[in-house]
Amino acid sequence: MGKYKVKVYDSLLLKEIQLNPTKLYKLRPIRLNTKEVESLSSYLTRLAEIHCITVGTLLDFILQNSFVPADPRRKYIISSKINGINNNIDLFINAIENLTGQTNLADLTLLRYKNIFSNVNLLKNTKTWCSACLDEMRNNNHSIYEKLVWNVNHFNVCPIHLVELESICPDCKSEQKIVNYKGGNGYCQQCGSWLGNFVEKCTTISENDERVYHSQQISYLFTNLNMSVTSKEKLIMYLEEVDEKLLKISRNKEKCNEIFGIARNTFNRFLAGSSVQLIFLVKLCLLVGIELQDVIFNSIEIKNKLPELFRNNNLKNKKVEKRKVGKTYIFNKLKTRLNIEKIKMELVSIINSINQEPISIRKICVKLNVSQPTLMRYFPDLLEEIKRRNKKVSKEQKSDILNTRKELVISTITTLYSKGIYPSSRRVEDELPFHLIYENELLQVWRETLKELGISYKQN
Ligand SMILES: [Zn+2]
Numbered sequence: 001m002g003k004y005k006v007k008v009y010d011s012l013l014l015k016e017i018q019l020n021p022t023k024l025y026k027l028r029p030i031r032l033n034t035k036e037v038e039s040l041s042s043y044l045t046r047l048a049e050i051h052c053i054t055v056g057t058l059l060d061f062i063l064q065n066s067f068v069p070a071d072p073r074r075k076y077i078i079s080s081k082i083n084g085i086n087n088n089i090d091l092f093i094n095a096i097e098n099l100t101g102q103t104n105l106a107d108l109t110l111l112r113y114k115n116i117f118s119n120v121n122l123l124k125n126t127k128t129w130c131s132a133c134l135d136e137m138r139n140n141n142h143s144i145y146e147k148l149v150w151n152v153n154h155f156n157v158c159p160i161h162l163v164e165l166e167s168i169c170p171d172c173k174s175e176q177k178i179v180n181y182k183g184g185n186g187y188c189q190q191c192g193s194w195l196g197n198f199v200e201k202c203t204t205i206s207e208n209d210e211r212v213y214h215s216q217q218i219s220y221l222f223t224n225l226n227m228s229v230t231s232k233e234k235l236i237m238y239l240e241e242v243d244e245k246l247l248k249i250s251r252n253k254e255k256c257n258e259i260f261g262i263a264r265n266t267f268n269r270f271l272a273g274s275s276v277q278l279i280f281l282v283k284l285c286l287l288v289g290i291e292l293q294d295v296i297f298n299s300i301e302i303k304n305k306l307p308e309l310f311r312n313n314n315l316k317n318k319k320v321e322k323r324k325v326g327k328t329y330i331f332n333k334l335k336t337r338l339n340i341e342k343i344k345m346e347l348v349s350i351i352n353s354i355n356q357e358p359i360s361i362r363k364i365c366v367k368l369n370v371s372q373p374t375l376m377r378y379f380p381d382l383l384e385e386i387k388r389r390n391k392k393v394s395k396e397q398k399s400d401i402l403n404t405r406k407e408l409v410i411s412t413i414t415t416l417y418s419k420g421i422y423p424s425s426r427r428v429e430d431e432l433p434f435h436l437i438y439e440n441e442l443l444q445v446w447r448e449t450l451k452e453l454g455i456s457y458k459q460n
Pocket residue numbers: 130131132133158159160161162
């Protein structure tokens with residue numbers, strides 16, 4: 001019997017246990033500390049999904065539990081810039097962290113760079129995405145999420161798949177808001193279509209395309225979380241060093257401009273302490289032949305590197321090319337005028353094209369290699385014309401899609417009915433690749449068809 005003696009653990013007796021339950025589930029962010037990290041807006045969409053509430057309800061709940069100052073807080077926090085470096089976004093993030101117990105959520109935004117980057121043109125106003133990336137997530141049964149880097153301006157091609165990012169739904173052609181109160185990563189906010197659908201119409205891009213370089217450099221912003229971001233002072237010192245080297249190549253400051261294609265005024269503004277625009281830094285790195293991450297994490301002694309970098313970068317060739325032309329100034333003027341004519345012709349041809357696709361102004365800017373403000377300044381009327389054309393085209397497309405869907409609803413009802421199955425709205429919806437129950441017009445078609453077939457309504 002002695003063998004079966006019961007052992008008593010006195011430590012189990014009266015120890016008080018502390019549990020700290022959080023109000024929301026501790027959802028882990030996807031791929032933190034990688035180029036592929038998800039955005040805060042994507043995280044919030046998933047967080048709402050697992051609680052079976054809408055993103056709108058979740059946002060209200062977070063704001064109620066935050067120290068974000070009263071209205072119009074929504075306008076500033078919950079905007080297309082939610083993944084950026086807006087004021088008070090840190091208070092908002094604190095509130096999510098307290099509610100979920102999940103830390104490091106600031107790394108789902110660009111907040112890390114608030115001391116060095118300007119907010120101007122940092123983020124896009126509507127969503128863009130790589131269809132191939134989305135398709136891969138779905139095919140591999142991974143959680144569908146949206147990458148933070150897709151939000152950054154000038155990240156226009158996917159460096160993994162070498163394709164341009166998409167900005168409109170392949171089905172109904174609508175643009176997608178960064179924060180959508182009804183939510184749903186990877187699906188169209190208007191018609192519910194899957195935004196992947198990659199194979200049909202991708203244009204592959206050469207690896208040497210400058211846009212690929214821009215995208216690659218930008219995606220480094222989200223790695224190296226263990227390294228601290230350089231200070232504004234150090235960044236200015238770096239710019240000064242570059243400037244000095246530039247002067248050595250050419251005594252004339254204006255000439256440096258011509259060689260590098262970066263406006264002197266812009267350069268001066270940054271030297272004087274204005275926050276730097278990300279794209280300026282990316283372009284400068286390309287010209288100097290240095291990695292963006294070396295600048296923003298201050299990881300190499302740039303001063304020692306510069307002479308060698310400049311030598312390797314074919315600057316001398318560029319200089320000779322310009323000099324051959326002689327009167328560089330006139331040459332540049334002429335070149336600009338020529339481009340303007342060309343741009344005008346392109347715009348007119350877009351307006352007159354019979355191709356039934358809306359073309360966003362952003363895509364036009366990328367295609368013509370011109371900034372949106374410049375385009376606005378020179379061609380306000382043509383741009384208005386293009387916007388009107390886009391609206392007209394997408395309206396026609398929407399009605400085409402609606403008609404096809406109506407027909408599909410009718411044929412589904414008749415098929416089910418002929419098999420002896422009661423075609424309830426829910427049953428019919430199961431057969432369809434789109435929503436029926438929340439679409440009034442389609443629901444109306446469903447009712448009318450049932451009536452025509454003489455089927456009486458049953459409760460679903
Ligand atoms: Zn991709």
